[in-house]
Amino acid sequence: MAKYDNILGAVGRTPVIRINKIAPDGVNLYAKVESFNPMGSVKDRLALGIIEDAERSGHLRPGQTVIEATSGNTGIGLAMVCAQKGYPLVVTMAENFSVERRKMMRFLGAQVVLTPASEKGTGMLKKAEELAEAHGWFLCRQFENEANANVHSSTTAWEIIEDFNGERLDYFVTGFGTGGTLKGISRVLKAERTDTRIVVCEPDNSVMLGSGIPQERKADGSVASSHPGFRAHLMQGWSPDFIPKLAEDVIVQGLIDGFVPVPGNAAIECSQRLAREEGIFVGISAGATLAGALEVCKGAPAGSTVLCILPDTGERYLTTPLFFDIAEHMTDNELLISQSTPSYRFDAPAPPPVADVEPPRITPEADAFIDEVLGDPDEPVVMFAFEWCEFCWSVRKMFAAVDIPYRSIDLDSAAYQDNDWGGQIRAALNARFDVKTIPQIFVSGRHIGGATETFDAFNDGDLQAILSSTSLVYNREMSVDPYSLLPTWLHPR
Numbered sequence: 251m252a253k254y255d256n257i258l259g260a261v262g263r264t265p266v267i268r269i270n271k272i273a274p275d276g277v278n279l280y281a282k283v284e285s286f287n288p289m290g291s292v293k294d295r296l297a298l299g300i301i302e303d304a305e306r307s308g309h310l311r312p313g314q315t316v317i318e319a320t321s322g323n324t325g326i327g328l329a330m331v332c333a334q335k336g337y338p339l340v341v342t343m344a345e346n347f348s349v350e351r352r353k354m355m356r357f358l359g360a361q362v363v364l365t366p367a368s369e370k371g372t373g374m375l376k377k378a379e380e381l382a383e384a385h386g387w388f389l390c391r392q393f394e395n396e397a398n399a400n401v402h403s404s405t406t407a408w409e410i411i412e413d414f415n416g417e418r419l420d421y422f423v424t425g426f427g428t429g430g431t432l433k434g435i436s437r438v439l440k441a442e443r444t445d446t447r448i449v450v451c452e453p454d455n456s457v458m459l460g461s462g463i464p465q466e467r468k469a470d471g472s473v474a475s476s477h478p479g480f481r482a483h484l485m486q487g488w489s490p491d492f493i494p495k496l497a498e499d500v501i502v503q504g505l506i507d508g509f510v511p512v513p514g515n516a517a518i519e520c521s522q523r524l525a526r527e528e529g530i531f532v533g534i535s536a537g538a539t540l541a542g543a544l545e546v547c548k549g550a551p552a553g554s555t556v557l558c559i560l561p562d563t564g565e566r567y568l569t570t571p572l573f574f575d576i577a578e579h580m581t582d583n584e585l586l587i588s589q590s591t592p593s594y595r596f597d598a599p600a601p602p603p604v605a606d607v608e609p610p611r612i613t614p615e616a617d618a619f620i621d622e623v624l625g626d627p628d629e630p631v632v633m634f635a636f637e638w639c640e641f642c643w644s645v646r647k648m649f650a651a652v653d654i655p656y657r658s659i660d661l662d663s664a665a666y667q668d669n670d671w672g673g674q675i676r677a678a679l680n681a682r683f684d685v686k687t688i689p690q691i692f693v694s695g696r697h698i699g700g701a702t703e704t705f706d707a708f709n710d711g712d713l714q715a716i717l718s719s720t721s722l723v724y725n726r727e728m729s730v731d732p733y734s735l736l737p738t739w740l741h742p743r
Contacts, residue, residue, distance in 0.1 A: 256334055257288050257330065257334055258298055258330075258331060258334055258335075260287075260288045261287055261288060261294045261295055261298050262287070262294075262295055262405045262406070262409065263405075263409060264282055264283055264284050264285075264286040264287060264409070265282070265283055265286060266280050266281070266282050266283075266410070266413045266414075266557065267280065267281050267282075267283055267528075267530065268280055269281055269524075269528060269540070270528065271527040271528060272520075272523055272524070272527055272528060272540070272544070273544075273547065274544070274547050274548070276552040276553065277547045277550050277552070277553075277554050277555075277556060278418075278553075278554070278555040278556065279543060279544075279547055279555075279556050279558075280555065280556070280557045280558075281530070281536075281540065281543075281557070281558050281559070281560045282406075282409075282410065282557060282558070282559050282560065283530060283532070283560050284559060284560060284561050284562060285531070285532060285536075285560065285562055285563035287327075288330060289326045289327050289329075289330045289354075290326070290562055290563035290565065290566070291323040291326065291327065291561055291562035291563065292323070292406075292431055292559065292561045292562065293323035293324040293326070293327040293561075293562075294327040294330065294331075295327075295401050295402060295405060295406060296324055296327060296392060296398050296401060296402075296428065296430055296431075297324060297327030297328040297330065297331045298327070298331050298401065299397050299398060299400060299401025299402075300328075300390050300392065300395055300397045300398060300401075301316070301328070301331050301332070301335065301337070301390075303395075303397035303400070304388060304390075304397070309388060310337070310388045311388075312336075313336065313337070313338075314337065314386075314387065314388050315337065315338040315339070315340060315385065315387040315388070316328060316332055316337045316338070316339045316340070316387065316388050316390065317339070317340045317341070317342070317378050317381055317382050317387045317388065317389055317390070318339075318341060318342070318378060318389065318390040318391075318392060319341075319342045319343070319371070319374040319375040319377065319378040320341055320342075320343055320374075320392070321343065321344070321347050321351075321371070321427075321486055321487050321490070322343065322347050322348065322351030322352075322354075322355075322486065322487065322566060323351075323427075323487055323561070323562055323566075324390075324392055324428070325339075325341040325343065325351065325355045325360065325362070326351065326354050326355055326358070326566075328341070328360070328390065329341075329354070329355045329358035329359065329360040330358060332359070332360070333358050333359050338361075339355075339359070339360040339361070340360065340361045340362075340363060340381065340387065341355055341360050341361070341362050341363065342362075342363045342364075342365055342374040342375075342377045342378040342381070343362055343363070343364060343365070343374055344364070344365050344366070344367050344369070344370065344371065344373065344374045345364045345365065345366060345367050346367035347486055348486065348566055348567060348568070348569050348570050349569050350565065350566045350567070350568055350569060351566050352364070354566065363377065363381070365377050370476060370480075370482075370490075370491040371476075371490035371491045371492065372473055372475065372476055372490075372491055372492060375393070375472075375473060379472070391472070392428045392430065393428050393429065393472075393473070393490075393492075393494035393495060393496065394471045394472060394494065394495035394496060395430075395496075396496075398428055398429075398430030398434070398496060399429070399430045399433040399434040399437075399496050399499075400434060401430070401434065402430055402431050402433070402434025402435050403434040403435070403437060403438050404434075406431065406434065406435055407434060407435040407437075407438035407439060407442075408438065410422070410435065410439070410557065411438070411439075411442055411443065414443075414555070414557070417555065418445075418553070418554070418555040419439075419443055419445070419446045419555050419557060420445065420446065420447065420550065420551075420554040420555050420556065421446065421447050421449055421543075421546050421550060421554065421555070421556040421557070422435065422436070422439055422446050422447070422448055422449070422557050422558075423449045423450075423451065423510070423539060423542050423543040423546055423556060423557065423558040423559070424448075424449075424450060424451065424539060424558065424559045425450070425451045425452070425485070425488045425489070425512075425535055425538060425539050425542070425559075425561070426450060426451075426452070426459065426488070426489065426494070426497045427487050427488055427489070427490070427494075427535070427561075428494050428496060428497075429493075429494040429495070429496030429497030429498070429499070429500065430496050431559060431561075432448075432450060432496070432497055432500050433496045433497065433499055433500045433505075435559075436448045436500055436505040436506070437500075437503070437505060440505055447507040447508065448505055448506050448507050448508075449506075449507060449508045449509070449510055449542065449546050450500075450506050450508070450509050450510070451488075451509075451510045451511075451512050451538060451539055451541075451542030452488075452489055452509060452510075452511055452512065453481075453483035453484070453485055453488065453489055453511070453512060453513075453514065453538070454511035454512055454513045454514075455481045455483055455513075455514070456479065456480050456481040456482070456483045456489055457479055457509075457511055458477045458479040458480060458489060458492075458493050459493060459497060459501060459506075459509065460509035460511070461479040463477065463478060463479055464498075465477055465492055465493035465498060467495070471495045472495075473492040473494075475492075476491040476492055477491060477492050477493055480492070483514060484514035484517060484518065484534055484570075484571060485512075485514065485517055485534050485535045485538045486533070486534060486535065486567070486570065487533070487534075487535045487561060487562065488535045488538060508546075510542040510545050510546065512538045512539075512541045512542050512545075513541075514538075516537075516538070516541040517534050517535070517537040517538035517541055518534060518537060518571065518572055519537070519541075520537035520538070520540040520541040520544070521533065521534055521536060521537025521540075521564065521572060522537070522572075523537075524536070524537065524540060524560075525564065530560070531563060531564045531565075532560045532561075532562065532563060532564050533561070533562045533563060533564050533566065533567045533572065534567055534570065534571075534572050535561050535562065536560035536561055536562060536564075537572075539558045539559055539560060539561070540558055540560065542558070543556050543558035578738065610670055610673030610674050610676065610677040611674060611677065612674070612677045612678050612681050613674050613678070615674070616671075616674040616675045616677065616678035617678050617682070619675060619678075620675065620678055620679060620682065623657070623659065624692055624695040625695060626657075627694075627721075629655075629656070629657040630693055630694040630720040630721075630722060631649075631654060631655065631656035631657065631691070631692070631693050631717075631720075631722065632656065632657045632658075632659065632691070632692045632693075633645060633646075633649075633656055633657070633658050633659065633689050633690070633691050633692075634659045634661060634675070634676070634679055634688060634689060634690045634691075635658050635659065635660050635661070635688060635689040636660065636661060636662045636688050636689075637660045637662055637663055638662065639688055639689065640736075640737040641688070641689060641700070641701040641736070641737070642658075642688065642689045642701070644701055644732070644735040644736050644737065645689055645691065645701050645704055645732075646658070647735040648704075648705070648708065648730060648732040648735055651728060651730040651735075652724055652725045652726075652728045652730060653723075653724045653725040653728070654717070654722065654724045655722060655724070659675070661673070661675055661676055661688070676688070683697050685699075685700070687700050688700075689701055691703075691704045693713070693716045693717060693720065694716070694719065694720055696716060698713065698716070701736075704732075705732035705733055708732055709731075709732065714726070
């Protein structure tokens with residue numbers, strides 16, 4: 251293992267892994283697994299390459315906002331790079347891409363501006379261009395920025411050459427998203443490994459590169475409109491609704507030796523097989539690339555070596571069709587396993603309780619603390635809570651959704667541990683209000699109740715009426731169903 255000054259040093263040098271159980275007999279099938287990059291995708295390379303090239307050229311100034319249109323992986327990579335280097339980041343993304351991606355970017359400090367799904371990839375691209383021009387932000391232009399391809403020529407391609415030094419490498423198989431991976435690797439392999447054939451995969455219902463139909467462009471090389479061959483497809487990150495300039499360059503330069511159309515169901519099946527048979531956890535685009543590589547294997551001479559790129563991890567596809575048949579709750583077989591032993595089951599009595607321990611003392615200090623907290627006019631909304639409690643977090647989410655400021659007394663936190671101070675407060679709370687559960691919510695000293703009582707009061711409008719008697723400013727226009735914020739494990743199993 252290496253030692254780095256910061257996270258950016260960990261980008262690249264991803265492993266090549268042999269595919270054993272899925273590969274057909276007589277062919278050596280390998281995958282370069284790009285999920286080993288810090289943020290889990292090949293686009294970490296692109297993000298670092300574009301930002302550092304812009305720094306060297308002076309096109310990106312210290313502290314300047316960076317903006318880019320992305321289906322997710324580029325934005326996640328940029329969020330990592332910008333966080334480490336100190337650049338604000340704004341991402342534009344069509345609303346139909348997975349929710350996990352936008353949450354990851356926001357978690358890393360980026361702002362995500364969604365565009366209508368009906369406007370496809372060109373919509374999010376034009377929005378990024380519009381925002382960059384209006385605000386003077388640095389636009390990455392990943393689809394035509396030569397720095398995207400250059401980083402793959404200087405890193406990914408040479409990693410492959412080193413990994414297959416002295417060995418056969420008959421086919422290199424990849425999809426295309428921005429075209430950077432395809433262009434950067436193929437031009438180096440064509441120069442250094444003249445025996446290697448370059449094969450490009452596309453969705454079978456959305457063939458653009460293989461169609462021979464040129465992409466309409468503006469004078470600066472950027473996209474003018476959607477490609478006529480584009481159709482919506484399952485492979486997020488593959489094939490936007492246009493041919494990127496970098497991908498078109500590869501066609502013009504004659505670097506592609508063949509195309510493989512890949513059905514969406516084959517992409518999902520191969521992603522699942524990689525997980526269940528090889529232990530390699532990847533996304534839909536990786537499954538699609540493997541499906542294309544398996545087609546190449548069928549026609550490859552015996553003894554051939556085939557390498558494909560697996561672009562990203564499967565974790566950012568949890569809300570996509572890739573996981574549509576993966577159960578959230580126990581399956582019938584899992585229930586049978588549970589029922590094969592007598593205890594700790596949902597359909598059996600709970601184990602007998604352990605011997606009672608001495609209850610916390612009710613002290614004058616705890617009573618005085620409750621009086622002080624509930625009588626504070628500057629913080630009229632108070633929640634007695636536990637840090638770990640999911641019901642407490644459900645209430646926190648509701649308060650956040652409508653911008654209700656509140657004070658949280660987290661009885662299990664370190665601040666309340668000495669002499670079981672949190673236990674003393676809870677005992678006093680229970681004795682005074684005859685409550686046994688947490689959380690408990692109060693407004694101006696008035697007891698609202700636990701999570702569900704607070705949700706009911708909000709839905710009925712009673713909570714808003716009580717809040718109106720205080721000086722609190724909150725979002726009175728926001729509508730939210732608080733019951734949708736409860737823990738998912740409360741749903742039927």
